[in-house]
Amino acid sequence: xxxxxxxIVLPGGPRLYVLVGGETGARLTIxxxxxxxxxxxxxxxxxxxxxxxxHDDATLLGLRLRATAWPLLSNLxxxxxxxxxxxxxxxxxxxxxxxxxxxxxxxxxxxxxxxAQRAAGRARDGTAQQIIALIxxxxxxxxxxxxxxxxxxxxxxxxxxxxxxxxxxxxLLMLRRFLGVLRRLLPDTRGAGRVLWEAGYVDHSHFAKxxxxxxxxxxxGFRQRxxxxxxxx
Numbered sequence: 001x002x003x004x005x006x007x008i009v010l011p012g013g014p015r016l017y018v019l020v021g022g023e024t025g026a027r028l029t030i031x032x033x034x035x036x037x038x039x040x041x042x043x044x045x046x047x048x049x050x051x052x053x054x055h056d057d058a059t060l061l062g063l064r065l066r067a068t069a070w071p072l073l074s075n076l077x078x079x080x081x082x083x084x085x086x087x088x089x090x091x092x093x094x095x096x097x098x099x100x101x102x103x104x105x106x107x108x109x110x111x112x113x114x115x116a117q118r119a120a121g122r123a124r125d126g127t128a129q130q131i132i133a134l135i136x137x138x139x140x141x142x143x144x145x146x147x148x149x150x151x152x153x154x155x156x157x158x159x160x161x162x163x164x165x166x167x168x169x170x171x172l173l174m175l176r177r178f179l180g181v182l183r184r185l186l187p188d189t190r191g192a193g194r195v196l197w198e199a200g201y202v203d204h205s206h207f208a209k210x211x212x213x214x215x216x217x218x219x220x221g222f223r224q225r226x227x228x229x230x231x232x233x
Contacts, residue, residue: 006052006054007053007055007232007233009053010050011051011215012179014065015043015233016043016062017042017044017106019040020060022055022056025037026054026058028053028085029052029054031049031216035085045082046081046083048083048171048214049214061109062233067165068124068132071128073092073114074091074092076091078162078165079162079163082167092113096113097110128164131150131160135176139180139199142173157169175214177200178211181196186226189219207219
């Protein structure tokens with residue numbers, strides 16, 4: 001994504017990014033809080049609402065991580081970084097992605113570092129993978145359903161979700177469901193009623209409430225804001 005227009009950052013996350021070229025006046029705005037100037041190579045923790053990343057005339061290489069990727073990258077508690085942006089070296093002092101070839105995309109730029117993190121011997125979190133699989137397969141499931149299926153207590157579920165996803169369980173369930181619907185309806189809102197029902201929404205007003213909660217606008221307003229700027233980060 002080239003600079004000048006800025007990039008919308010959807011709630012969710014986390015993300016990696018690199019700013020190539022341009023000035024250093026980039027900033028990230030989440031609600032009323034602005035972080036500036038941004039590090040050239042940074043880590044955006046999980047975001048609980050829409051954000052705006054303004055990167056001046058720099059080129060942004062941004063990469064969304066898979067929901068269950070965090071245990072492969074770090075032993076830190078991800079909730080430490082929720083709604084925050086930090087240099088990638090805060091997570092790994094040796095993080096030096098190959099970013100200075102203008103023809104490199106974000107995945108290629110971070111591939112050596114990601115491979116090194118995986119080679120460090122960290123294992124996937126099996127329970128975290130089960131949580132995500134359950135949420136995606138049963139969007140109407142609540143916190144109690146997840147605990148019962150996995151045989152864990154609400155306290156244990158909360159600890160896992162904060163460590164691995166950076167969010168408490170209820171917020172994780174709500175946000176995961178919302179983003180799944182949002183990505184289906186952004187290109188085309190035809191058949192919205194069926195999409196919402198399949199995702200566990202009672203009706204359009206139920207989804208509209210989540211739009212205001214996570215996007216600070218209606219779906220129509222967000223689509224207008226996004227315009228032809230491409231896929232948000």
